[in-house]
Amino acid sequence: MRFAKLIASGAMGEIDAAGELVMGGMLGRAVEPHAGERHGHGHGTICLNCGTALVGPHCHECGQSGHVHRSLGAIGHELLHGVAHFEGKMWRTLPLLAWRPGDLTRRYIAGERARFVSPMAMFLFSIFTMFAIFQILGISTPTDLDSNSVKPTVALQQSITKAEATRAKKATKLAKLDANDPDRAELTADIAEADRDIAGYKAALTQIPKVTLDDGDEMQDVHTGWYTLDHGIEKWKKNPALMLYKLQSSIYKFSWLLIPLSLPFVWLLFFWKRQYKLYDHAVFVTYSIAAMSLLFIVITLGSAVRVPGNVLGTLAFVVPPVHMCRQLKQAYQLRWRSAILRTVVLLWFIAIIATLFLLILALLGIMG
Structure with a gap:
């Protein structure tokens, strides 16, 4: 389904x-x-739109072409002509x-x-x-954004959690390998890289000033006094996607x-x-x-x-x-x-x- x-x-x-x-x-x-x-040759001597006598392929009064299509293929022609000017x-x-x-x-x-x-x-x-x-x-x-993901501390916490989960999988796989398995070196390097990423995320987390409100929210609400603007900002926070x-x-x-x-x-x-x-x-x-x-x-x-x-x-x-x-x-x-x-x-x-x-x-x- x-x-x-x-x-x-x-x-x-x-x-x-x-x-x-x-x-x-x-x-x-x-x-x-x-x-x-070019629209072909004239169709008769009278404009079918306004009745003016034609002196060329187009009516000099209303501008309509003297040649009028009445076939199903003409619809496709007009569509192609309108889309790409063929x-x-x-x-x-x-x-x-x-x-x-x-x-x-x-x-x-x-x-x-x-x-x-x-x-x-x-x-x-x-x-x-x-x-x-x-x-x-x-x-x-x-489409998978939420209001928490746009907060820097929450985003860093999520990155730390993801990196730790990846490291745990690599460590589990490494523990199951034999001592002489050639894949051990690659897994060891991946674990070391994950450790560096985790350390970097945690260091960045300590550099972000945290503003704690009564409701535990890290992001202060914006109040401009203009109801329409404040309401729009609130909608943006609730549904950024x-x-x-x-x-x-x-x-x-x-x-x-x-x-x-x-x-x-x-x-x-x-x-x-x-x-x-x-x-x-x-x-x-x-x-x-x-x-x-x-x-x-x-x-x-x-x-x-x-x-x-x-x-x-x-x-x-x-x-x-x-x-x-x-x-x-x-x-x-x-x-x-x-x-x-x-x-x-x-x-x-x-x-x-x-x-x-x-x-x-x-x-x-x-x-x-």
């Missing part, structure tokens, strides 16, 4: 992930302009986004819109796809907040250059976040297929600053020295932005 429940739970997770993927494609398609796409835009956008992101940014700002997936459509598609991949691979917040789950769910639902949070910081990099408008910075930020989301997808899939950790670590720490530097240089037509300097400053800004984003999500979770 338990095995059946696990299978059902995994199946539901994959169905949810597929739903997130399709939703991301549909939302991306909803904000994606249709200009520059008519060419995605495949023209992705190479530029990966290797020449600044050129893509500059060309889109300059008005070359029909050839490429718009920044917001790419952002929505990449964010939803990333979290769909996380769900498929079972990457989620831990649920709060972490809500925080994870909020990350992709409110990921769009990263765009307005980033705009002031990117503006600071160029505030004296009046030729660059906030719209230009918004396109830069949105394409950049989409590119980072796609990178996380690549790293996650690489980890799933057992790509060496040093390779994935190099991708995670080297590619983002290099990509940002190239995008800055190409989009704003900077020299390398100026682009590198701004990239260093931007990385500091990103740490501030991420902190603000997580604080906002934590407050939303506590007060929600």
Whole structure:
């Protein structure tokens, strides 16, 4: 019965992930302009939506295509087209986004819109796809947390208990071996390591100041005087696993907040250059976040297929600053020295932005 429940739970997770993927494609398609796409030849001479005489493949009054599908296969075509833009835009956008992101940014700002997936459509598609991949691979917040496990002294006590249990098992196994058994050396080394761990945990335990309340609780209650905030903090203490789950769910639902949070910081990099408008910075930020989301997808899939950790670590720490530097240089037509300097400053800004984003999500979770 338990095995059946696990299978059902995994199946539901994959169905949810597929739903997130399709939703991301549909939302991306909803904000994606249709200009520059081929929809076949006209269907008659009158627009079936508003009755205007057609002078081309689309109605010049309402914008509806003159060719209207009425087959079951057309539904699948629209689904695939909405999820992945199979008519060419995605495949023209992705190479530029990966290797020449600044050129893509500059060309889109300059008005070359029909050839490429718009920044917001790419952002929505990449964010939803990333979290769909996380769900498929079972990457989620831990569900076995309790309020005691977040207390440092309790966590150390649990670690000591676990280490002592491991040591006892090793010692029992060692006692059963013959004097000349080759496994004795390994078991002896494991026991010595467990002794060092236990001693380290106990030493750390003595360094933590303990605050004892009347009810024996080590953690003082927080009273800000704001009922909603105090109630949310109390819920976090009682069920940290649920709060972490809500925080994870909020990350992709409110990921769009990263765009307005980033705009002031990117503006600071160029505030004296009046030729660059906030719209230009918004396109830069949105394409950049989409590119980072796609990178996380690549790293996650690489980890799933057992790509060496040093390779994935190099991708995670080297590619983002290099990509940002190239995008800055190409989009704003900077020299390398100026682009590198701004990239260093931007990385500091990103740490501030991420902190603000997580604080906002934590407050939303506590007060929600």
